[in-house]
Amino acid sequence: MEYTFAARVSQLRQSSIRAMTRRAAELGGVNLSQGLCDLPTPDAVKDAACKAVQGDRNVYAPLNGIAALRRGIADKLALCNGLSVDPETQVMVSSGATGAFVCALLTLLEHGDRVLNFEPFYGYHVACQELFGARPLFFRLEPPEWEIDFDSLERVLADGIKAIVINTPANPSGKVFSRAELERIGALCGRYGVWIITDEIYEHVVFGGRRHVSAASLPGLFERTVTVSGFSKTFAMTGWRIGYAAGPEAVIEKMSLVSDLVYICAPHPLQAGVAASLPAFGEDYYQGLGVKYARKLEIIASTLSRFGIEPLPVGGTYFLLADYRPRYGDITSDEAAERLLTERHVAAVPASGFYSQGGDRPWLRFCFAKEDSELERAAALLAE
Secondary structure, three states: OOOOOOHHHOOOOOOHHHHHHHHHHHHOOEEOOOOOOOOOOOHHHHHHHHHHHHOOOOOOOOOOOOHHHHHHHHHHHHHHOOOOOOOOOOEEEEEHHHHHHHHHHHHHOOOOOEEEEEEOOOHHHHHHHHHOOOEEEEEEOOOOOOOOOHHHHHHHHOOOEEEEEEEOOOOOOOOOOOHHHHHHHHHHHHHHOOEEEEEOOOOOOEOOOOOOOOHHHOOOOHHHEEEEEEOOOOOOOOOOOEEEEEOOHHHHHHHHHHHHHHOOOOOHHHHHHHHHHHHHOOHHHHHHHHHHHHHHHHHHHHHHHHHOOEEOOOOEOOEEEEEOHHHHOOOOHHHHHHHHHHHHOEEOEEHHHHOOOOOOOOEEEEEOOOOHHHHHHHHHHHHO
C-alpha cells in the first residue's frame, strides 16, 4: 500500500548516531557512537526512585513538574550556574532536555522563523527545528579553538534571525563557550532582538581548568534566554528522561502548557527520586564529574592515537572528534566509520551527521562515557 505522509516528516530518516548503535549491536562490537552513558546511576538516586515507585507516586505530575524537584533545580542553579530563579514560576520539568528544547521551539518560533546554529551541530537540535517548520541557518566554527568571527556573526544576526542555539559544552566539538564569548553574543542578540536557547546538558563535564558559564547568568541576558539542561549526563540516567528549563516567567508558563500537551509530564516517580536525592550532591560531586571523564578521555585519546586516528582538542562533554586521515587517508567520514566498524567492530559517528547538507569533515566522533572495561575492549579490538 502506498502511504501519503505529512510534508514535515517526508525527509525524516534514522540518525547516523542511532544507525551506528544498531549496527554495533548486530556485530557484537563496542558502541562508541551514541551517547548512551552506560555508567551506573548513583545509588542515592536509584534508591529514592525505588521508594517513590513503592510509595505509589503513580498519578500525573503537575504540568511544570513536582514542586520538590523544581525547588531542587533552583537550588542547583544557584549553586552551580549563578542563577537566582523562582522555582514556582521560572523553572519547568520536562521529558528530558530534548523535551525542554522542543517546548522552547514551539513557544518562541513561528513557521518559517530563522534559527542560527553553530556548526558542527547536534543533529537533534536541527532536526527539531525542521520538523516544526523553523528554518535552520548555520555558522561554521573551525578547530582547534572553534573561535567565533564576531563581525560575521553580527552580519548574520542582523539579517532577521529569531533565535540562536548555543550548546555549551558543545556536542560534538567539545567547545566550551567562554564568558567573554557569551557576553559578546548576548550583546548582539540584545541589539537585534534575538532569543537565546542554551543547551547545557554537559555543563559539569569540562576539562583543562575551564569553567562552564550559563548565558542567562550574565547581565541583561536572563530575560531573553531559555536555559535547557537535565540529569541524564550528570547522574548517568539517559533513559529516565528528566530534564528542565529555566527562564522568564511568561516563557516558562507557555512552555509548561506546551509540555502538558506534548508529553503530559515527565515520569512522576522518577521526578520524585531525583528530587529526594538532589540534596546529597554538592559541588564536590559536580566537579568530580570532570575529573572522572578526563581520565576516560585520556584512555580513548591514547588508544586512537596508537591506531592512527588523531584526536582534536576537547574542552568539555564526553565526546571526542578525531581525524581519521592518518589511518584511512582521504575518504569520506561515512566510509571511514564503515571501515572502522566492519574491520574492527568499533562504532563511531561520521562527521557528516554534524554538518548541513553537503558538508563533511575528515573526522569521527567517539563517546567515552563508558565503563573502563568497554574502553579497554575497544583498545583491544583496535590493537589486533
